[in-house]
Structure formats: C-alpha cells, structure tokens
Amino acid sequence: MKKHVLILGASLMQKPAIEAARRLGCRITLVDGNPNALCRSSADSFELIDLKETEKIADFALCLKRNEGLHSVFTAGTDFSASVSYVAEKLGLPCHSYEAALNASIKDRMRSCFDTHKVPSPHYRSFKTGDEL
Secondary structure (H helix, E strand, O other): OOOEEEEEOOOHHHHHHHHHHHHOOOEEEEEEOOOOOOOHHHOOEEEEOOOOOHHHHHHHHHHHHHHOOOOEEEEOOOOOHHHHHHHHHHHOOOOOOHHHHHHHHOHHHHHHHHHHOOOOOOOOOOOOOHHHO
16 A cells, blocks of 8 residues: 655745655645645645645544544744644644644744743743734
C-alpha cells in the first residue's frame, strides 16, 4: 500500500515537497483555498479548503484516514505548521504537539516562552490594536 500524505498548500512554495513525495512513491492529496492553485494538478487529489479552516481540514483528513488511509500531514512554505500539528494530533499521527506549534508560530507566545525559560532574545512589545501604539 502506498503511503498517503496530505499537504497543506498547493502553490509554488509546496512544489518541491510535492515532487519529493512523488519520488518517494506517495499518494498525494493537496488542500488549498485557491481553486486555481498552481500545483493542483500535481496531486492525486485536491480538496478546496481555506488553510485557515483547521476544523474543516481535520474533518477532511479524518475522512481520508478512514476511507483511504493517511500516513502524514505536512506543509512547507506556509504559516500553517500549527494547523498541521492540530490535524495530525487529532488523527493520532506523529507530530509536534499543537501547543508547541502555537508557541513556535505565535510571536507573543514564543517570546513569553523564551522569557519563562531564560532564553535570550531581543526585547519586544505586543499590541492588540493600533491605538496601543
């Protein structure tokens, strides 16, 4: 049985990952919110879901796992590594924890973790609105 990979994103930035998965003989499913995504035709299947819709991606991935088998969730060249962890965690696939991915993705959280664990980093300030500037 071919390994099946779900890749978040189907643009030029994901093309090297898609090509690598193809060379490894993987079945490839792409998810992207752009119906005209550049690499759409490079996949075995494509699902039109905005990458911000993590729950929809997770539901879709669960369907894939049940019906076709799914071995991994991946992204490259996007800001959606936390979405990958969220989906993979829901499916019981190997991944960084969703919390760790959020800590690495959301700058406020990242800097707070640095402060807590005495990791040197530049000083920073967070603002919720432009008025706070």
